[in-house]
Amino acid sequence: MAVQTVRKRKAAAPKQEVTQHKKQKIDLGPKPTTDRGKLIVPAGALQWKDATLPDRLDDYEGFFGLEEIDDVDIVRDGTSGKVSFVSKAPQRVEIQARHNGTTEDEWAGFSDHEDSASSAVSAKKPKNTKKTGSEVKAVALAKSAKPSSTLATAFTELGEHEQDAAVSRDVDVSAWRDLRLSPDTLAALSRLGFSKPSAIQKASIPEILSGHDVIGKASTGSGKTLAFGIPILERYLELRNKRTKDNKVPLALILSPTRELAHQLALCLNDLFESPVVATLTGGLSLQKQQRIMKHADIVIGTPGRLWEIMSSGQGTMDAMKQIQFLVVDEADRLLSEGHYKELEEILDALDREIEAAADDQDEDGEQVDKIHDRQKHLRQTLVFSATFDRGLQRKLAGKSKSGGELMSNKESMEYLLAKLKFRDESPKFIDANPVSQLATGLKEGLIECTGTEKDLYLYALLMLHSNARALVFTNSIDAVRRITPLLQNLGLPAVALHSGMVQKARLRSVERLTEAAGGRISSSSILVATDVAARGLDIPNVQLVIHYHLPRAADTYVHRSGRTARAGQQGSSILICGPEEVGGVRRLVAKVHARSAANHDQEASDAAKQGYYIRTIDIDRRIVSRLRPRATLAKQIADMTIAKEKQHKQEDFFRNAAEELGMEYDSEELEKQDSGKRGRGSKRKSKEREAREVTKAEAASMRAELKALLQQRVNVGVSEKYLTSGGIDIEELLRQQDKGNASTDFLGKTGGLGME
Numbered sequence: 226m227a228v229q230t231v232r233k234r235k236a237a238a239p240k241q242e243v244t245q246h247k248k249q250k251i252d253l254g255p256k257p258t259t260d261r262g263k264l265i266v267p268a269g270a271l272q273w274k275d276a277t278l279p280d281r282l283d284d285y286e287g288f289f290g291l292e293e294i295d296d297v298d299i300v301r302d303g304t305s306g307k308v309s310f311v312s313k314a315p316q317r318v319e320i321q322a323r324h325n326g327t328t329e330d331e332w333a334g335f336s337d338h339e340d341s342a343s344s345a346v347s348a349k350k351p352k353n354t355k356k357t358g359s360e361v362k363a364v365a366l367a368k369s370a371k372p373s374s375t376l377a378t379a380f381t382e383l384g385e386h387e388q389d390a391a392v393s394r395d396v397d398v399s400a401w402r403d404l405r406l407s408p409d410t411l412a413a414l415s416r417l418g419f420s421k422p423s424a425i426q427k428a429s430i431p432e433i434l435s436g437h438d439v440i441g442k443a444s445t446g447s448g449k450t451l452a453f454g455i456p457i458l459e460r461y462l463e464l465r466n467k468r469t470k471d472n473k474v475p476l477a478l479i480l481s482p483t484r485e486l487a488h489q490l491a492l493c494l495n496d497l498f499e500s501p502v503v504a505t506l507t508g509g510l511s512l513q514k515q516q517r518i519m520k521h522a523d524i525v526i527g528t529p530g531r532l533w534e535i536m537s538s539g540q541g542t543m544d545a546m547k548q549i550q551f552l553v554v555d556e557a558d559r560l561l562s563e564g565h566y567k568e569l570e571e572i573l574d575a576l577d578r579e580i581e582a583a584a585d586d587q588d589e590d591g592e593q594v595d596k597i598h599d600r601q602k603h604l605r606q607t608l609v610f611s612a613t614f615d616r617g618l619q620r621k622l623a624g625k626s627k628s629g630g631e632l633m634s635n636k637e638s639m640e641y642l643l644a645k646l647k648f649r650d651e652s653p654k655f656i657d658a659n660p661v662s663q664l665a666t667g668l669k670e671g672l673i674e675c676t677g678t679e680k681d682l683y684l685y686a687l688l689m690l691h692s693n694a695r696a697l698v699f700t701n702s703i704d705a706v707r708r709i710t711p712l713l714q715n716l717g718l719p720a721v722a723l724h725s726g727m728v729q730k731a732r733l734r735s736v737e738r739l740t741e742a743a744g745g746r747i748s749s750s751s752i753l754v755a756t757d758v759a760a761r762g763l764d765i766p767n768v769q770l771v772i773h774y775h776l777p778r779a780a781d782t783y784v785h786r787s788g789r790t791a792r793a794g795q796q797g798s799s800i801l802i803c804g805p806e807e808v809g810g811v812r813r814l815v816a817k818v819h820a821r822s823a824a825n826h827d828q829e830a831s832d833a834a835k836q837g838y839y840i841r842t843i844d845i846d847r848r849i850v851s852r853l854r855p856r857a858t859l860a861k862q863i864a865d866m867t868i869a870k871e872k873q874h875k876q877e878d879f880f881r882n883a884a885e886e887l888g889m890e891y892d893s894e895e896l897e898k899q900d901s902g903k904r905g906r907g908s909k910r911k912s913k914e915r916e917a918r919e920v921t922k923a924e925a926a927s928m929r930a931e932l933k934a935l936l937q938q939r940v941n942v943g944v945s946e947k948y949l950t951s952g953g954i955d956i957e958e959l960l961r962q963q964d965k966g967n968a969s970t971d972f973l974g975k976t977g978g979l980g981m982e
C-alpha cells in the first residue's frame with residue numbers, strides 16, 4: 226500500500242473558557258495499538274501540521290485550517306468499514322492538552338469519533354470554523370488522500386459512525402440519507418441548513434440520479450432548483466477529476482425564461498459548491514466575456530436569445546453543447562410559450578441535428594447511427610420543471626392564439642411536452658409533488674377594492690400598514706413601474722424598480738438590493754416595483770407581501786407572482802388591488818386557480834377548493850386611507866412632474882442631435898407649439914404632461930417642502946398617541962400595543978393583520 230500524505234481539517238475551538246477544561250479528560254480517539262510492527266494511531270494523536278495552501282485560495286471549500294501528515298497509511302477494516310491510520314515511522318504519541326498548555330499523559334477514553342479528538346487538539350489555535358472535522362474528513366479523503374476516487378467511494382471508506390458524523394454537523398441532514406448523496410453534497414446541505422429534502426426533491430432526485438427524464442411540478446418556492454441541481458452537481462463531483470480544463474464540455478444546459486432567474490440559478494448552484502464553473506449567458510451583459518467563460522464551463526445557464534446567439538456564433542460551442550448530459554427546462558411553460566419559443570426551438574433542433582443527420586445516413590452506415598443513438602441514450606437526460614403548465618401555449622403554437630393562460634391538466638401538459646422535447650425515456654417520470662395546489666400552503670390571499678384613481682393611495686396605505694415587510698409590487702407595464710417607483714420614493718418608502726427596459730446591470734442591482742435588505746445587511750430598498758419579469762422563479766428571501774397593483778393577465782401569472790412570498794415553508798400575503806368592476810373577474814380567476822388545483826387531485830382537494838374558493842375583501846380602515854390622501858396626491862404630482870421633465874430633456878436631446886446630424890437648427894418652442902396644437906388620442910395626457918413640465922423650479926421646491934411637512938405630520942384617528950409619519954413607523958409595535966389594549970386600537974381600526982389571519 227502506498228504511503229501517502231493525509232489531510233484533515235482542524236476543527237473549531239470550543240466556545241467555553243479555557244479554564245473550564247483544566248480537569249477534563251480529553252477524548253482523543255482510540256488508543257494506539259500495534260499491528261505486525263506497525264503502529265495504528267488514532268487520528269487525534271498524530272502530529273498533524275498545517276497544510277500549505279496556494280495564496281489565491283479563498284477559503285476554498287473550507288480548506289483553510291487544513292492539516293496534513295506524512296508517512297501514514299489509511300487502512301479500512303473490511304468488516305466494520307472503520308478507517309485506521311497506520312504510522313510507517315513509529316509516532317511519538319504525545320497527547321497534549323493544548324488548550325491549557327499542559328501535557329496530558331492520561332489516556333482519556335475510547336472513541337472513534339474523530340471529531341471530538343480534533344476539537345480538543347485544536348482548542349488553542351482556532352481557525353475558520355466553516356466546516357467541521359468529519360465533514361472535512363470526507364472531503365479530504367476524496368480530494369487529497371485519494372485524488373482519483375469519487376466522493377461516493379470516499380464516503381464508503383468512512384465507517385458507519387463516521388458517515389453519521391460526516392452528515393450531521395451544522396444541521397442534522399440524516400433525512401437526506403435515503404437519496405444516497407455524496408458526503409460533499411450532504412456537508413454542503415448541512416452548511417446551508419437544509420435538514421430535509423422538500424417533497425419535490427425527495428421524489429425527483431432518485432429518479433434523476435438513476436438516469437431518468439423527469440417532468441417535475443411543485444408549488445412555488447418548494448425547492449425545484451435543487452431538485453434538478455443536486456443530481457447535476459453529483460454528476461459533476463463524480464466526473465470532476467476526469468474533466469481537465471482543456472478537455473471539457475459542459476455537463477448541463479439549463480434554460481431560463483428571464484435573465485434574473487438565470488443569475489439566481491447560478492448563485493444557487495454555486496452556493497452548494499463553488500467549484501463548478503457556471504457560465505450564465507444572458508442578454509445585456511458582455512457577449513465576449515460570456516463566450517470566454519463558456520469555454521471552461523461545467524454548467525451553462527442561459528436565456529434562449531443570448532444562448533442561441535452564442536451557440537450559433539461558431540467557436541465550437543455548438544459541438545460542445547451537443548454533448549451535454551442534462552438539458553433542464555426551468556419554468557417550462559413560460560419558456561415554451563410566446564416570446565421565447567423561436568429561439569428555444571432553434572436550440573433544441575440544433576442539439577438534435579447531429580442525431581437526425583446521422584439517421585439519414587442509416588443505409589450507408591448503420592453502425593454509425595447505432596453509435597449516435599446510443600450516445601443520445603447515454604448522454605442526455607431531459608428535466609422539465611415548473612409550478613404550472615399552461616394550456617394556452619398549445620393553442621398559441623397551433624396558431625390559434627388566445628390569451629387566457631388557463632392552467633392545464635397534467636395529462637395535457639405531459640402530451641405537449643412529450644411531443645416537443647426529445648426525451649430519451651419513452652415515458653419520462655412525471656412527478657407532481659403538490660397535486661392539490663400550485664400555491665404555497667403558507668400563502669394568504671385577499672383583495673382591496675378601490676377606484677382606478679385611488680390605486681396609488683391604497684398601495685401606499687397597504688405598504689404603510691406593512692411597513693416592516695419586504696414587499697413586491699407587480700404592475701402590467703413598464704410605464705407603471707416608472708411612475709410608481711418615484712411616487713413611493715417621494716413618500717419616503719424604500720422602493721426600487723425592475724423591468725425589462727432597464728439596463729441589465731441596474732436590473733441585477735435592484736434584485737441584489739432587495740436580497741441584501743432581506744438579509745439584514747442594509748435597511749433600505751425593501752420594496753421592489755416590477756413588471757412580470759420578476760414573476761417567475763425569483764427567490765428573494767423573506768418577502769412577506771406581494772401586491773398586484775394591476776391584475777395579472779392570466780391565472781398562471783397570479784400563481785407565480787404570488788409565489789414570490791410564502792416560500793420554503795414560510796408565511797406570506799398576496800393582495801390584489803382592483804376596481805369595483807374588476808372584483809367579479811378577480812374572484813373567478815382566483816377561484817379557478819383553486820378549483821383547478823382541486824380538479825387535479827379530487828381525492829385530496831381541500832373543501833375550500835371543491836366548494837369554490839372565495840377570496841375575501843380586506844377591510845382596510847378608510848379613515849386612515851383618507852388621512853393619507855393629501856400626501857399621496859402631492860407625491861404623485863411631484864413624481865409626474867419629474868417624469869415629464871425627464872421626458873422633455875430626453876426628447877430635446879434627441880431632436881437636437883437629429884437636427885445637428887441633418888445640419889438644421891433646432892427650435893424647441895416651435896416644436897412645442899406644433900405639439901400643443903394637436904388634438905386627438907392622448908391629448909389629455911399630453912396636456913397634463915405639459916402642465917407638469919411647466920412647473921417652475923420654485924414651485925417644485927415648494928411642493929417638495931409641503932410634502933416633507935406632510936410626511937412629518939401625525940396621522941391619527943383621534944384617540945391614538947401613535948402616528949403614521951413617513952416610511953419608518955413600526956406597525957408591528959403598534960399591533961403589539963393594540964393587543965395589550967392600548968388606545969391605538971382606534972388608530973389602526975380593524976386592520977390588524979389586514980383581516981387575513
Ligand SMILES: Nc1ncnc2c1ncn2[C@@H]1O[C@H](COP(=O)(O)OP(=O)(O)OP(=O)(O)O)[C@@H](O)[C@H]1O
Nearest residue numbers: 419421422423445446447448449450612762764793
Ligand atoms: N431542502 C430544503 N430545505 C430548506 N430550504 C430549501 C430546501 N431546498 C431549497 N430550499 C430553499 O427554498 C427556497 C425556494 O427554492 P426554489 O427557488 O428552488 O423554489 P422553486 O420551487 O424553484 O420556486 P419557483 O416555482 O418560484 O421558481 C430557496 O431559498 C431555497 O434555498
